[in-house]
Amino acid sequence: MSRFETRLKEAAERINTALDGLLPRDQGPESRLLSAMRYSALAGGKRLRPFFTLEVGRMFDADEGMLLRVASAIECVHTYSLIHDDLPCMDDDDLRRGRPTLHRQYDEATALLAGDALLTFAFELLAEPATHTDPQMRCKLILGLAKAAGALGMVAGQAADMAGADIGSDLIAVTRMNRLKTGALINFAVEAGAMVGCASEAEKTALMRYAHDVGLAFQMVDDLLDAEGVARDTGKAVGKDKDRGKVNFVTVLGADATRERIGMLANQAKAHLGLFGHRAHILTDAVDFIVQRRY
Numbered sequence: 001m002s003r004f005e006t007r008l009k010e011a012a013e014r015i016n017t018a019l020d021g022l023l024p025r026d027q028g029p030e031s032r033l034l035s036a037m038r039y040s041a042l043a044g045g046k047r048l049r050p051f052f053t054l055e056v057g058r059m060f061d062a063d064e065g066m067l068l069r070v071a072s073a074i075e076c077v078h079t080y081s082l083i084h085d086d087l088p089c090m091d092d093d094d095l096r097r098g099r100p101t102l103h104r105q106y107d108e109a110t111a112l113l114a115g116d117a118l119l120t121f122a123f124e125l126l127a128e129p130a131t132h133t134d135p136q137m138r139c140k141l142i143l144g145l146a147k148a149a150g151a152l153g154m155v156a157g158q159a160a161d162m163a164g165a166d167i168g169s170d171l172i173a174v175t176r177m178n179r180l181k182t183g184a185l186i187n188f189a190v191e192a193g194a195m196v197g198c199a200s201e202a203e204k205t206a207l208m209r210y211a212h213d214v215g216l217a218f219q220m221v222d223d224l225l226d227a228e229g230v231a232r233d234t235g236k237a238v239g240k241d242k243d244r245g246k247v248n249f250v251t252v253l254g255a256d257a258t259r260e261r262i263g264m265l266a267n268q269a270k271a272h273l274g275l276f277g278h279r280a281h282i283l284t285d286a287v288d289f290i291v292q293r294r295y
């Protein structure tokens with residue numbers, strides 16, 4: 001395991017422990033709903049988004065307890081999006097994170113509600129005083145997450161994804177869709193770490209540029225894995241986009257040109273970190289991990 005993978009695994013363990021403690025216990029009359037929330041939220045996953053929040057915050061010596069709550073909120077939103085994306089009315093998938101999708105393991109109504117509850121829970125977490133001593137900061141975090149996840153962010157990207165070729169089959173349309181569907185939440189994960197760490201405007205700008213390039217490269221790799229990967233590694237079905245007539249970077253550019261762009265974005269992302277010197281070495285390593293990942 002590389003130095004980066006060890007660090008990612010450690011962060012994932014801290015996030016899992018935090019989520020386990022923060023999520024409601026699966027007991028009482030609503031225990032089926034609560035256990036469904038826990039099934040998906042504690043099912044593993046790379047925990048990349050919370051990793052970014054923790055590592056960026058750490059660069060500015062932000063409080064670990066606060067960062068863990070913010071990172072957990074972001075992971076709850078990500079998990080909700082995966083649950084809803086897997087539903088029969090969307091991608092209708094059977095496998096997620098190497099296990100049956102939530103609606104397969106439970107039922108469709110429970111999956112829908114567990115997704116709703118995780119989304120709402122994220123904002124509850126951010127609003128609680130334990131997340132930050134400054135109420136204005138809590139409001140800013142809530143606003144940032146709402147914008148990233150909402151109708152002009154991730155949900156807009158999902159709507160464009162569902163529209164398939166109707167959004168147009170060119171690079172501009174595909175880039176826009178992915179900036180929203182995947183990029184918006186990755187951006188916020190990085191931004192939230194900078195916010196809690198009270199980064200300067202110049203530092204925030206550099207980090208936002210980094211997040212932009214990383215988000216696009218991440219999605220391009222995801223599209224390559226969908227085209228060429230194996231379900232055993234990815235923990236989810238592959239080859240779906242082409243079968244469903246969806247447009248993605250590989251269908252628009254082809255695999256070779258997608259790989260070339262991933263390389264360019266990776267170099268560009270690393271260059272944005274120049275301002276931070278050695279302090280950002282883990283964010284540099286994250287770029288290599290993202291472009292080389294097989295899952």
Ligand code: GRG
Pocket residue numbers: 044045046047048078080081082084085097154155158181182219222295
């Ligand atoms: C339903 C509102 C709504 C949004 C869904 C995230 C998303 C939008 C759909 C997921 C489908 C998908 C394959 C998106 C592309 C990239 C992506 C977000 C992959 C999953 O993220 P990872 O690889 O997953 O970080 P893990 O399981 O590691 O957390």
